[in-house]
Amino acid sequence: MPxxxxxxxxxxxxxxxxxxxxxxxxxxxAEQGELFGIIGPDGAGKTSLFRILTTLLLPDxxxxxxxxLDVVKDFKQIRNRVGxxxxxxxxxxxxxxxxxxxxxxxxxxxSIDENYDLVKDIYSQIEPFKDRRAGKLSGxxxxxxxxxxxxxxxxxxxxxxxxxxGVDSVSRKExxxxxxKLKQQGITILVSTPYMDEASLCDRVALVQSGKLLSxxxxxxxxxxxxxxxxxxxAEKMLPLLNDLKGSGAVADAYPFGEYHHxxxxxxxxxxxxxxxxxxxxxxQVEIKAVEPDIEDCFMDLMKx
Amino acid sequence: xxxLKFILEKEFRxxxxxxxxxRVLFIMPLIQxxxxxxxxxxxxxxxxxxxxxxDHSDYARKLVSKITASGYFQLxxxxxxxxxxxxxxxxxxxxxxxEIPAAFEKNLVKEDEATLFMAVNAINGVKANLxxxxxxxxxxxxxxxxxxxWIQFPRFSPELNIAVTSSNWFNPSMNYRLFxxxxxxxxxxxxxxxxxxxxxIVKEKEIGxxxxxxxxxxxxxxxILGKLIxxxxxxxxxxxxxMLLARFAYDVIPxxxxxxxxVFAAVYLLAVLGLGLLLSxxxxxxxxxMLLSFFMMMVFILLGGLYTSIDSMPEWAQVVTRxxxxxxxxxxxxxxxxxxxxxxxxxxxxxxxGAFAVFLNGWAxxxxxxxx
Numbered sequence: 122m123p124x125x126x127x128x129x130x131x132x133x134x135x136x137x138x139x140x141x142x143x144x145x146x147x148x149x150x151a152e153q154g155e156l157f158g159i160i161g162p163d164g165a166g167k168t169s170l171f172r173i174l175t176t177l178l179l180p181d182x183x184x185x186x187x188x189x190l191d192v193v194k195d196f197k198q199i200r201n202r203v204g205x206x207x208x209x210x211x212x213x214x215x216x217x218x219x220x221x222x223x224x225x226x227x228x229x230x231x232s233i234d235e236n237y238d239l240v241k242d243i244y245s246q247i248e249p250f251k252d253r254r255a256g257k258l259s260g261x262x263x264x265x266x267x268x269x270x271x272x273x274x275x276x277x278x279x280x281x282x283x284x285x286x287g288v289d290s291v292s293r294k295e296x297x298x299x300x301x302k303l304k305q306q307g308i309t310i311l312v313s314t315p316y317m318d319e320a321s322l323c324d325r326v327a328l329v330q331s332g333k334l335l336s337x338x339x340x341x342x343x344x345x346x347x348x349x350x351x352x353x354x355x356a357e358k359m360l361p362l363l364n365d366l367k368g369s370g371a372v373a374d375a376y377p378f379g380e381y382h383h384x385x386x387x388x389x390x391x392x393x394x395x396x397x398x399x400x401x402x403x404x405x406q407v408e409i410k411a412v413e414p415d416i417e418d419c420f421m422d423l424m425k426x
Numbered sequence: 427x428x429x430l431k432f433i434l435e436k437e438f439r440x441x442x443x444x445x446x447x448x449r450v451l452f453i454m455p456l457i458q459x460x461x462x463x464x465x466x467x468x469x470x471x472x473x474x475x476x477x478x479x480x481d482h483s484d485y486a487r488k489l490v491s492k493i494t495a496s497g498y499f500q501l502x503x504x505x506x507x508x509x510x511x512x513x514x515x516x517x518x519x520x521x522x523x524x525e526i527p528a529a530f531e532k533n534l535v536k537e538d539e540a541t542l543f544m545a546v547n548a549i550n551g552v553k554a555n556l557x558x559x560x561x562x563x564x565x566x567x568x569x570x571x572x573x574x575x576w577i578q579f580p581r582f583s584p585e586l587n588i589a590v591t592s593s594n595w596f597n598p599s600m601n602y603r604l605f606x607x608x609x610x611x612x613x614x615x616x617x618x619x620x621x622x623x624x625x626x627i628v629k630e631k632e633i634g635x636x637x638x639x640x641x642x643x644x645x646x647x648x649x650i651l652g653k654l655i656x657x658x659x660x661x662x663x664x665x666x667x668x669m670l671l672a673r674f675a676y677d678v679i680p681x682x683x684x685x686x687x688x689v690f691a692a693v694y695l696l697a698v699l700g701l702g703l704l705l706s707x708x709x710x711x712x713x714x715x716m717l718l719s720f721f722m723m724m725v726f727i728l729l730g731g732l733y734t735s736i737d738s739m740p741e742w743a744q745v746v747t748r749x750x751x752x753x754x755x756x757x758x759x760x761x762x763x764x765x766x767x768x769x770x771x772x773x774x775x776x777x778x779x780g781a782f783a784v785f786l787n788g789w790a791x792x793x794x795x796x797x798x
Contacts, residue, residue, distance in 0.1 A: 175641050197643060205641040211634030215443050216436065227432040228644045270638075 122189050124278050124309035125151040125174060131182030132169050132332075143169045144332045146183065151311055151325070156304050158323030159313040160416070166332040167313035168208060171282045174311070175205045188277055201229070204276035208283040210263045214256030218247055218266055221255050222273060229274030236275045239306060243299055244269045261292040268299065272308075279303065281312040285319065297322045317417040328420055335423040340416060347414040347422060349373070350390055353381035356404040365402045371395060376421060383418060429644065433652035441656060451622070455614040455664055459671050463606045473557040476503040476511040476520035483531035485572070492568050493524070498560050512545070521547045522557050534572070596681075596764045607676050608759035609732040611668040616726065616752055618664050619695045621719040623657040624702035628715040631706075650791060654699050661695040662688070681766035687759065689769060690776055694755050697779050700786030701751070707793045726752040754779050 132144040143166045151157040159167050172178035174187055176196035185192045187199050212221045222244070226233050237244075247265050250258065255266060264284060271279060281300075285293045297319065300310055312323070320326045321340045328335040328343070336343055354375075356362045359382065366375035366384050371394070374385040384395075392409050399407050414422075441447055475493065479486050494501050502520045505511055514520040525543035534540040544561060548554040594600050630636040639649065669687075672678040680687065705722075709715040727733070729743060730752035736744060747753045754775045761767035769776070 177637065177640055200641055200643045203641065205638070207634060207637050209634045211638045213436070213440065213635055214633070215440050220436070220439065224432065224436050225638075225642070228429055228639075228642050230429070230643075 122153070123150040124153045124155065125149075125157070125185070125187050125311060127170070127174070127183070127185045129183035130170065130173060130180050130185055132166070132173060132178065133181050142332060144173075144180075147329070147332070147334050148183075149327050149334060149337045151309060153309055154304065154307050156300060156310045156312070156322075156324045158320055158326040159311065159329055160315070160317060160320050160326050160420070161313075161329035162315055164331070165329040167329060168282055169332075170329075171205070171280050171311070171313060175203055175280050176200060177205075201274070202277050204271035204274070204279045206267050206271040206279075206281045206284060208286060210267060212255050212263075212267060212270060215254060217252050217254050218258070219251040221266060221270055222251075225270040226273045231274050233273065236273055239275055239303075240269045240272050242302060243272070260288060261295075264288060264292070264296065265299075268296075272303070276308065278309045278311065281310065283313055283315065285314055285316065293319070317415065317420060320416040326416070328416075328423060330420075330424050335420070343416060343419045344414050347419050349414075349422070350386040351412050351414050351418060352384045352386060352390075352392070352395070353378070353410050353412045354384055354395075354399075355381045355406075355408040356399065357406050358404065361402075362399070362404055365399060365404070369395070369398055371398075374421070374425065378415075378417070383412070385418075385422065430648050430651060433644075433648060434655055437652055437656045441660070447622070451618060451660060451664065452667065455618070456667060456671055458614060459607070459610060459668055460675060462610050463603050463676060470553050470556040470560075471498055473499050473522060473553065473560070474502040474520045475499045475561075476505070476514045476523045477501065478505055478508050478511045478523060478525040480506055480528040481526050481530040482506075485531040485534060486526045489526070489565070489568055493561065493564050496560070496564055498557075515545070515547045518547075518549075521550075521553055522561060524561065603676050604678055604764060605760050606732075607672045607678050608763050609730075609756045611665065611672065612752060612755045612759055613723075613727055613730075613732065614668060615661050615665050615691065615695070616698050616755070617723065619657060619661040619698040620702040620705070621715075621723070622660070622702075623653060623699050624705040624709070624719065625712055625715050626657070627653055627703065627706035628709050628712050632711045646791065646794060650703065650794065653703070654696075657699055657702070658692075658695050661699075662691065665691050678763060680763040682762035682768065683766075686762050686767070686769050686772065690755065690758050690762075690772060690779070693776060693780050693783060694751060697751050697783035697786060700783055700788075700790055703790035704786055704793070707790055726750055729753065731756050748778075751779055751782050 127150075128148050129146045130144050130148070131142070131146055134141045134143055147166070147170060159170065161167055169178065173180045174185055174192060176192050176199050179193060188202050190199050190202075192199060213224070216224065222233055226236075233240075243265050247258070247262050247269070250262065255263065258266060268281075268284070271281075285296055288296065293316075300312065301322075304310060314320075320343070323340065325337065325339050326343060327337045336346065338346065354362065354366060359377070363375055363377060363382050366372050366382060371387055371390050372384045373387045375382055377383075392411070396407055396409055441451075477490055479490070490501070490504075493499050499522075503511060503514050508523070508525060511520065511523045511525075515523060523543075523545040525545070527541060527543065530540050530542075542565065544558060546554045546558050597604050627636075630639070665688075669680075669684070701722075705715060705718055709718060729736075729739075729747050729750050731747065732752070736747050736753060739747065758767075758772045758775050761772060
C-alpha cells in the first residue's frame, strides 16, 4: 500500500470574482519508506498540497489518502500518524526546548523517553540548550527542535514543508543527512523545497509548477527524460553571449546557469560549428563543453513545454 | 485528563513568563482602581460664573455672596455689561451668566417681586444642566430667606409651602465611590476575561503555533478549555484583588454576601470568556483583535450603566443594554454591595448571563474549526 496517494487534488482560494486555483488536479503516489521530494518555485502550491495531506485544509476536488486513510473522513486517525513541520517556525517561543518537546509528547499521549531512540541523533545536538527558550535559539537549532517535536510521537509519515529555506548550506547538508537516517528507520518522508539541487537527494521527486505536476520520477529518471543535447558555454562577455546563443538557429533554448550559459541544442549539432558562429560574432575565449542535464535543466525544459 | 492538565500547565507557564502581561493583569487594574474612582466624579464643581450687576444694591451683593459661598461656583467676572459677560462665555472662561437687572432691590422691596436672568453655556451639557439647577436652588433659597426676614407676623406664612426632604436609601451619604468602585471593577474583570483570552488565542494564530497544534490529535474542547480555565482563574484573582483594594482604599464593605458576588462572577466570566473566544475565531491577527476589543469595550462601558443611568437612556438603547453582559454585572455588584441582595434577588441576572455563557461558548466552539 502506498504511504500517500493523491488523486486529482484541486484547491481554490478566494470568492466569486477572483478565484485563484492553487492546485489544478495533482495526482501522485509516495511509497512506504520513500524520501519523496516535491520541488517547485515559490507559489507552485507546495504548501497547499501539504496542508491538504496533513488534514489542515479541505480539498475542493479529488481524493487523497495518507497511510491508507482518507484525509477528509479519517482526519482524526491521520493526525495521530503524521508529523508535520510547517515552513515557518511555529513552536512556542516562550517555552524552553525541553518544555516544547514535553508538550508535544504529551498531547500525542507519549513521552520523550518512550521515543528517545528515534529523536536521539537530532535532539542530542540541542539537548545542551534544553533550558533555553525556543525563541532564543539560532535558526539551525530551531529547525532541529521543530524536527524533534514533529518526530516525538514516532509518526509513520513525516511532512516537511520547505525545511531548508533560509538555512545556510552547511546546515542544509546536515539536515539532509538527518533525513537519510530517519528514512533508514522506516519513516516515509515527504519534503518540499524550492532548491533544485536538493532534488538529487530524494528517492523520487515531483516537479510542480503553478499548481500542476510536471513530472514524477526518480532524479535519474527525470534527467534521462531530458533527451536533448546540452552544452555549457562560456565567453568573456556573458550577456551578449546569451543573446547570440538565443539568436542561433541550432540552439533551442539558452539560459544562464552558474558560471556558464546552458544551451539546449536542436537535434544534431556540431560544437565546432557553434564555436565558429560565436567567434564570428566577436566573442573571445569561447569555451564549450557537453554537459549532463541537471534537475534544473529538466525543470526549465518541462516548464517551457 | 492528562492532556488537559498538561495544556493548562503550559498556558500558566506562558502567562507567568511574560512580565508585560503580568503587569497588565495585576498592576494596571489596581492602579486604575486607585485613580479612576477619585477622578470620575458625578458632581459638578468649579462652575465659572459671570455676574452682570446693574443694580449694585445690598440685596444683589447678598445674592452673589450666597452663590459664591455655596462652593459650586467660582466668580469669574463681575461687570455691569452683558456684552462683556457674554464675551467671557465665548472665550470659554465662564459657564454661566447671571444678570441682575437695575432696580432689582427696589422691585423686590416695593413690588414684592423681582426678576433675574440666567444664560448658560451649553457646550458641556452636563455642566450646563447641573449648573443651572444648582443656581436655581440657591436663588430659591435666597428667596425664602428674604421672605422670612420680612414677614415677621403672622408667624406662619399665609402662603402654602411644600417642603421636601429626602433620604438616600442604601447609600445615605450619596457617596458616589460606593457605586463607582464596583462598576469600574466590573470593567477591569471584563477586560481580563474577554480580551486577554481572545488576544492569547489570536497570538497562537499569528505566530503559527495553532497550525502545529491542529495537526495533533488534541481535541477541540481540550484546546478551548485550556484557554478558558487559566483566564477564568485570572479573572477571579483580579476580582479578589479589586475587592480587597475597594475594602481598604475606599471602605467599600459589601452589605450582601461575598459568596453571592463570586457565584455571579464565576458565571459572568464564563460568558465574557465565551465572547473572547468568539472574537478570536473571527480575527486573524492581534491588531484586528485589539481594535475589535477596543470598540466593543467602548460600547460595553457607555451602554453598561456605569457612568450614565440605563433608565434615562432612550428606549432603543435600553434594548441594547439588555445584550450587554457588563450591564448585568454592574447592576449585580451594586445590588449586592450597596443593598445586600441575595442570590434569589439576582436570579434573573444570573439566568440571563448564564444563557449568554451557553450561547457565546456554543457559538465559539462551533465556529472554531481545526481546518479551513
